[in-house]
Amino acid sequence: MMMSHDEQESIESLSLLNVVRSFRYWPRIFQLLWKVSAKDLICFSILNLIQGFLPALSIMATQQLINNITSTQEKILGAFLFFIAVSIFFGAVSIYQSYFESLYQAKLSNYTNVIIMEKASRLTLADFENSQVQDQLKRVQTDSGYRPFQITKQIFGIASNLISLVSMISIVMIWNWWAALLLILIPVISFFSFLRIGRQEFVIQWKRAPKSRSAWYLSYLLTRDNSFKEVKLYTLGSYFVKQYRKICEDFFAEDKLLAGKRLKYSVVYKLIDNLSSYSIIFLAVISAYRGQLPIGNVVGIFQSISQVQGRSDSIVQQVLGLCQNNLFLEQLFSFLDIDSTERERLQERSEIKEINKIEFRDVSFRYQGKQQYALKNINFTLEQGQTVAIVGHNGSGKSTLIKILLQLYAQTKGQILINDLPIQEINDVSYQKRVGAVFQDFVQYEMPVRQNIGYGNIGEVDNDQRIAEAASNAGIDTLIENLPNKLDTQLGRWFEHGHQLSGGQWQRIAIARAFMRDADVYILDEPSSFLDPEAERDVFERFHDLIKNRIGIFISHRLSSVNFADQIWVMEEGEIVEMGTHAELMARNQTYARLYRLQADAYSTNVSAV
Structure with missing residues (x-):
């Protein structure tokens, strides 16, 4: 039902191994995505894959157009028409991608909220009176509206960016292999730095669930008519607002600390990344000056370096985000798996059409975590x-x-008989x-x-x-x-x-x-x-x-x-x-x-x- 001690430690010590382990939920997330809308998922997938090839295609079209400026009119016209066609196709794919994304996001969010509500409706009263289950429910409810789509977009975004990255690095590699290798190496190094920040962010969000519920409850007391009278009478409003503000301020202090750490890593990474990119651009300019590269190819290399930087950053952030979101998936599927066999067990039981007799035989009960029995040796028969x-x-x-x-x-003990x-x-x-x-x-x-x-x-x-x-x-x-x-x-x-x-x-x-x-x-x-x-x-x-x-x-x-x-x-x-x-x-x-x-x-x- 709840997370084990080992799972808790796993969250506290998020590492590359934990990240790899978290991908075990991918088959289930794809099952979920397929159930939401198979047609939209296929369209979404195809458009993202096409999107991955388009940047390199656009660079090649630009490169070809510039290199053919001094050629015949037929070649210039052909290169220009190819450039226009690529640009139009690029724009059309982007428009349709946004269209399918908006529709699929709404469907996925609605579907996820529905299955969470369905699961909640099947929980027992004991589950709802368990603070850990309430925290778990709070976590999945808070993030259910956007996390599943974020995961979907990140998965396809990584695939699309990898295609773009490989194709654009290939353009650089044709000119200089070690320059291409340097463009890849720096984002990989930065990944491990940002992974540490990602772990801290998830742990903080994980630990916030109880306080988040407290903040919600304070807001509930101030906005619910059946509690407002007493809040007003005992002048509790300012006290509750103060408590609510304190929780928000604590959250902001944590967010500010993490933002500072992320800023530090980002500045260092961006400085190194820019120095390496400028060095490669300088070498490309020298090669063009010496006549070793056509001008169009130089422009293509400039664009490729810029795109590689952007795509590398995106992949690093998407992978880190995916790591955190996969941990959300762990919470989502863990919640959905609470007593997952209950429905099957109910279906195997006998249906009852009428209650003629109720009998309690030495029935006792105690609440979870309590030593004292709330009911002790109850015996009766009702007809x-x-x-x-x-x-x-x-x-x-x-x-x-x-x-x-x-x-x-x-x-907890004893026997209850219905119609014997x-x-x-x-x-x-x-x-x-x-x-x-x-x-x-x-x-x-x-x-x-x-x-x-x-x-x-x-x-x-x-x-x-x-x-x-x-x-x-x-x-x-x-x-x-x-x-x-x-x-x-x-x-x-x-x-x-x-x-x-x-x-x-x-x-x-x-x-x-x-x-x-x-x-x-x-x-x-x-x-x-x-x-x-x-x-x-x-x-x-x-x-x-x-x-x-x-x-x-x-x-x-x-x-x-x-x-x-x-x-x-x-x-x-x-x-x-x-x-x-x-x-x-x-x-x-x-x-x-x-x-x-x-x-x-x-x-x-x-x-x-x-």
């Missing part, structure tokens, strides 16, 4: 027609139990389709009402009747009728014409979303957190009617609302310590009875005070 309420203090394990039941986490079949043998997707749930931290989609409810059963998102039934079951049919555009009313304040709801109305929307699903199991996790007592009673009564002949589970802190449940479970420190009806638990006079009386006394005291 169709049963309703259970789970109560207990915060942190007692209630929500964790629900996440295990939903298979958002896999149990181990849950590991059941396809997760088919199982989760049979469950409707409202989470404590339900989502408020900044979208129209239709989507907010219809997402509970995405296949019915355009079914007005089905959505209306779910809304009625949640008691918000009148609310929707009074909205300006009914089901098509935009909710929230993020987008134009948005209509903001109260917390209780948003919660009922989330409940309607759960009711939208024709499920066998319905779960409400703290469904009354935004509801007043009257609205809460209404929701529970509707819930009770909806779950007849189904399994119903709800979590609540308000013990006065759980009387209708067939059973009440009391949880403490990850264990179910009591089970029974309200009357049975009150008669036992243990944890439930004590909590119930505390809430009743508090309510009575408040009423008396009023």
Whole structure:
């Protein structure tokens, strides 16, 4: 899943060997490029290869034109027409290359973002709660819009420049072989100097991911409406801006240091490169003065030297950039390979069409990296027609139990049976389709009402009747009728014409979303957190009617609302310590009875005070 210690060291000690190793991803990148658009890839490849031959062809056309100035009119005309044809062809290739590049860049960027989103949608909740996975996701998301195309352009750019380099060095080599060798040798030496800078740049970018996420979160807090009220009240805005500015300043200081090192290497390299080029040009001029070279050939050599310098610089920078981008590829494919067999395993599991029975046998669970168990030896059986309420203090394990039941986490120990079949043998997707749930931290989609409810059963998102039934079951049919555009009313304040709801109305929307699903199991996790007592009673009564002949589970802190449940479970420190009806638990006079009386006394005291 994550990078090993050896891979971390590999990044820290980027060398020529590491660079060579990084090319192992080339087959996969070409597979990706082919999937994006085979036709555009072929056109892009051909145009880049042609582009590689054109500079040398242009130099030859110029050289021929100058050498034929003193020849016959027919030869001058022929050389001039050849020069024009090469120039026109050069321009046409450049225009079409830019055209295909822009199209292919857009397609590649979109495709890469889509496969990252698809992969993210298949991750587990444990993955999303893993900070290292979040850092990895941040790295690939940040660079996914441009890195893949950069890699593509660099690969073909290197090929094109190498063709140009070889062809133009051949022009110089015809005159003087050691001059051609000198033109090649200097860029090769500079490559190893810039490789060190490239390593430092990648390491810095690699280590920035956690701070980059922190900067994003600070910006999120200042621009999100549900956090703005508290930020404003506690005057946190200037503090968050200061923290954000500090991260940006740290990043800038690192960038400035690297830019200084790159500048130093660039000045030294350019000085040596220019001295060698001027020496070769001086020798060419002397040869022409002595009559050993035609003037056209001298001009061709001048142009070749200039082109060799430019192409050499480009190749060095492209190879260095490719080294860094290949390390990005390592991160991209490493992310895409997280649990890569999960889909295959799901396809091999049994489909489930109905949930009749749920059984937990000695189920325990602990979070990754924790020694203490969040759930310990949980045992129960639920069948169709049963309703259970789970109560207990915060942190007692209630929500964790629900996440295990939903298979958002896999149990650490014990066995979960669905219809007497181990849950590991059941396809997760088919199982989760049979469950409707409202989470404590339900989502408020900044979208129209239709989507907010219809997402509970995405296949019915355009079914007005089905959505209306779910809304009625949640008691918000009148609310929707009074909205300006009914089901098509935009909710929230993020987008134009948005209509903001109260917390209780948003919660009922989330409940309607759960009711939208024709499920066998319905779960409400703290469904009354935004509801007043009257609205809460209404929701529970509707819930009770909806779950007849189904399994119903709800979590609540308000013990006065759980009387209708067939059973009440009391949880403490990850264990179910009591089970029974309200009357049975009150008669036992243990944890439930004590909590119930505390809430009743508090309510009575408040009423008396009023």
